[in-house]
Structures are given as structure tokens and as C-alpha cells.
Amino acid sequence: MHYSVGDGLRAWMRKNRSTVLATEIQSKLDNQGFLTSKELNPFIYPAIRDASNTGAAGILIDGYPRCIEQLESARSWPSPAGTQQRQCAELENQPRFRTVVGDYQRECKDEIPTPGAR
Numbered sequence: 001m002h003y004s005v006g007d008g009l010r011a012w013m014r015k016n017r018s019t020v021l022a023t024e025i026q027s028k029l030d031n032q033g034f035l036t037s038k039e040l041n042p043f044i045y046p047a048i049r050d051a052s053n054t055g056a057a058g059i060l061i062d063g064y065p066r067c068i069e070q071l072e073s074a075r076s077w078p079s080p081a082g083t084q085q086r087q088c089a090e091l092e093n094q095p096r097f098r099t100v101v102g103d104y105q106r107e108c109k110d111e112i113p114t115p116g117a118r
Contacts, residue, residue, distance in 0.1 A: 001056040003047035005040065005063035012043065034066055037073030 009025070016022045021039075028035055044061060051059035065071040 001047075001051040001054070001059045003044070003051075003059055003061050005044065005061065008043050008047065009035075009040075034070070037065075037070045040064065040070065041073065 013022050013025065025035060025039060028039075044064060047061070048059060065074055
């Protein structure tokens with residue numbers, strides 16, 4: 001399963017343009033700022049839940065993380081049973097984050113520790 005953070009955010013913004021949150025998000029985007037994990041996680045969590053509930057082999061979260069704060073937040077996410085969090089790289093020094101369900105681990109390396117593990 002593929003979830004595009006940008007597409008999801010744009011769709012939500014079209015439907016909720018008059019809300020305070022939409023105004024805050026648009027201001028950051030207009031000024032080339034990064035949204036915090038606190039602002040983005042409410043969009044990402046349902047995608048992860050839906051992938052888990054539909055029995056998808058995994059979920060690729062496209063467009064997240066884009067900064068260190070988002071990466072650190074993702075490391076602390078609760079994981080459904082059987083879910084592994086991994087950091088993937090398509091090109092050297094260009095990390096991508098991927099949540100992998102079950103044994104679907106192709107192209108992944110540099111395992112991110114399980115929350116609470118050291």
C-alpha cells in the first residue's frame with residue numbers, strides 16, 4: 001500500500017480550508033517550512049491503521065520524514081502486531097522511511113530500533 005503524505009494533506013486542505021489548522025498549515029507551506037510530526041501524525045496514523053486492517057503486505061509512507069524531528073517522532077510510533085519499522089535508502093544519503101508489515105522487507109536496511117529498545 002502506498003500513502004502520499006502530500007496528496008493526503010492537499011485533499012484534506014481542499015475540504016477544510018476554513019479551519020484554524022488549515023490556515024496554520026498553509027502558512028507554513030507558503031513560507032517553505034516543515035510541518036511538525038504533531039501536525040502530520042493525525043494524517044499518517046489512519047493510513048497505517050487502514051493498511052494493517054486491510055491485510056496489506058505493507059505501507060510505503062511517501063514524503064515522511066522530511067526532517068530530523070519527524071524521524072525521531074516516527075521512531076516512537078506504536079506499531080501494530082507484526083509491524084516492523086525500517087529506514088530505507090534509494091540513493092546514498094537520501095533516507096526514506098518505510099513501515100513494513102510481516103516479511104515484506106525488500107530494499108530496506110538500517111533497521112530503526114523498536115520503541116523503547118536500545
